[in-house]
C-alpha cells in the first residue's frame with residue numbers, strides 16, 4: 001500500500017487507531033520526566049553560574065522581578081497557548097471557515113495587549129506585591145479579598161480543567177490511552193518540574209516549549225500549503241473549500257462559503273470568545289505573575305510583544321488544520337468508488353465529524369492524522385502536550401502563589417518563616433495538580449467538553465473583569481460598586497444563560513441545550529455587562545479617593561522615606577491621602593522610596609503606561625474592528641488571490657512571532673548565556689573555578705537565565 005493510501009485508511013479508521021497506546025504513555029510520562037530532569041539541570045546551572053536559586057520564596061514565585069521582556073513574552077505566549085488555542089480554534093475554523101481562526105486569535109489577543117496597561121499600573125501601584133489579590137486585600141479588606149479570590153481560583157480551575165480535558169481527549173483519541181490516566185499524569189508530571197524549578201525555570205521551560213511549538217506549527221503549515229498529496233497548495237485548498245461549500249454550505253455565511261469573513265456564527269463566537277478571554281487574563285494570577293516577574297522597565301514591552309506574537313499561533317494553526325479538515329472531507333478515500341464528492345457512494349477521506357467530536361476539538365487531530373499518518377498524529381500529540389504542560393505549569397505556580405500569600409500568610413500564619421513559606425508553595429503546586437486532575441475527570445464524566453467550557457467561562461467569570469481592573473488602576477473605584485458588580489453580574493450571567501437556554505429549547509436545560517451560541521452569548525454578555533456597569537456607575541456616583549499608598553506598601557523593602565517623596569509619588573492621583581489600610585503589611589512611612597530604584601521611577605512608569613494605553617487601544621481597534629468588520633459587511637467571498645494573501649499573512653506573522661519569542665530572548669540574554677558558558681568552561685579546566693561569586697555590585701540586571 002502506498003504511503004498516501006496508508007494514511008488515508010488510517011484517517012478513515014478514525015484517529016483513535018493512528019498511534020499505539022504506548023505512544024500516549026510514552027509522551028505523557030516520558031516527556032514529563034524529560035522536562036523534570038531538564039528543569040533539575042537548569043536549576044543547578046542557574047544556581048551555580050548565575051547565583052539565582054529557587055530556594056527563596058521571592059525567587060520561587062516572582063523570579064526576583066528581574067526577567068527581561070523577550071523571555072516574559074515567551075512565557076506569556078506559552079501560558080496563553082492552551083489545548084483550546086490549537087483545538088478550539090481549529091474547531092471554529094472547521095465550523096465557520098476562515099472567520100473562525102480570525103475571531104479566535106483576535107478575540108484572545110486583545111486582552112493580553114490591554115493587560116499591558118494593568119501590568120504598568122501594577123508596577124506603579126503595587127511594585128512589590130506577589131499576587132493581584134494582595135492588592136485587592138490591601139485596598140478593600142477581607143470581604144472583597146475573599147469574594148474576588150473566589151473568581152480568581154474559579155478562573156484557575158476552569159482554565160486548568162480545559163487544559164486537562166483538551167489534552168487528555170486528544171491523547172485518548174490519537175493513542176487510545178485511558179482518559180483518566182491522562183487526566184492524572186499530565187498535571188502530576190508538570191508539578192514535579194514546577195516544584196523543582198519555580199518561576200524562573202518555568203519561564204525557561206516555557207521558552208523551550210514555545211520553540212518546539214513554532215517548529216511543529218510550521219511543519220503543518222508547509223505540509224498543507226506546499227507538500228501534501230491531498231492539498232499541497234493554496235489554490236488546491238481554495239478549490240477543495242469551494243467544493244465543500246457546494247456540498248455542505250455553512251449556515252449564516254455569505255454564499256455558505258468557508259472563504260468569507262461574513263459569518264454570523266463566526267461573529268457570535270468572536271463576541272463570546274472576547275468576553276471569556278477577558279476573564280481568563282485579567283483574573284488569572286498566571287498573567288499577573290509574569291508582570292510581577294518582569295523587570296519594571298520592560299513589562300509593557302513584554303506584554304505587547306507577547307500579545308502580538310501569540311496571535312499567529314491560533315490564526316496560522318487553525319487556518320491550516322481547521323480548514324484542512326474541511327478540505328479532506330471532499331477528498332476521496334482510497335476505497336471510494338468515485339472521486340466526485342457530489343456523486344452517490346462517495347467516501348470521503350475524512351467523514352464529517354459530529355457536533356460532540358467538534359466540541360472535543362477533534363478537527364485538528366483528524367486532519368493531522370489524515371495528512372501525515374502516524375508522524376502527523378505524533379507531531380500533534382507532542383504539540384498538544386507541550387502546549388498543555390507549559391500552560392499547566394503557569395496555572396500550578398499561579399495557584400501556589402495565591403494559596404501561599406493570600407491564604408496561608410494572610411489568614412493562617414502571617415509570621416511564617418521563609419522555610420515554611422517555601423514548604424507551602426511546594427505543597428500548593430502538588431495540591432492544585434491533584435485538584436486539576438480531579439476536575440478534569442469530573443467534567444469528563446458529566447460530559448462537559450473543552451469546547452463547552454471554553455464558551456461557558458465568561459458566564460461565571462466575566463462579571464469580575466471590570467471590578468478587578470478598576471481596583472488596580474482607578475483611584476475612584478468604589479469598593480461596594482465593584483464587589484456588588486462582581487456578585488450581581490455573576491447572578492445575571494447565570495440567569496441569562498439558563499433563561500435563554502430554557503426559552504430556546506422548550507424548557508429543556510442540559511449540557512447539550514445550554515451549549516448553543518445564543519445561550520452562551522446571553523450569559524457572557526449579561527455577566528460582563530452587569531458587572532462592568534454596576535462597578536462603573538456606582539464608582540462615578542460615589543467615587544473613592546484612594547492614593548494607592550497602602551498597596552505600594554505591600555511587601556515593600558523597609559526604609560524610611562520622607563514625606564516629600566511620598567507626595568511626589570502620589571501627585572498624579574491623590575487629592576487626599578487615605579490613611580494606611582489595616583491590611584497593608586508595612587506602614588507607608590516605612591516604605592523605601594520607590595524613586596530610589598531607577599526602574600520604579602514614577603515618570604518612567606507613567607510613560608510606560610501611556611505607551612501601553614495607546615498601543616493596546618490602537619491594536620485592539622485594528623484587530624477587532626478596522627480589519628474584520630469591513631470584511632464582514634462587504635460580504636466578500638475570497639477568490640484564490642485574496643485567500644493566498646490571507647494564508648500568506650498568517651504564515652508570515654507566525655515567522656515574525658517566532659523571531660520575537662524564540663530568537664529575541666536569546667539575543668537579550670547573551671550576557672547571561674556568555675557568563676554561564678564561561679563558567680562551564682572554567683569548571684571543565686579547573687573544577688570549582690567557574691562557580692558564581694557575588695560581585696560587589698549586583699549582576700542581576702544582566703542575568704535572566
Ligand SMILES: NC(N)=O
Pocket residue numbers: 080081082084085108277
Ligand atoms: N488562551 C486561549 N484563549 O486560547
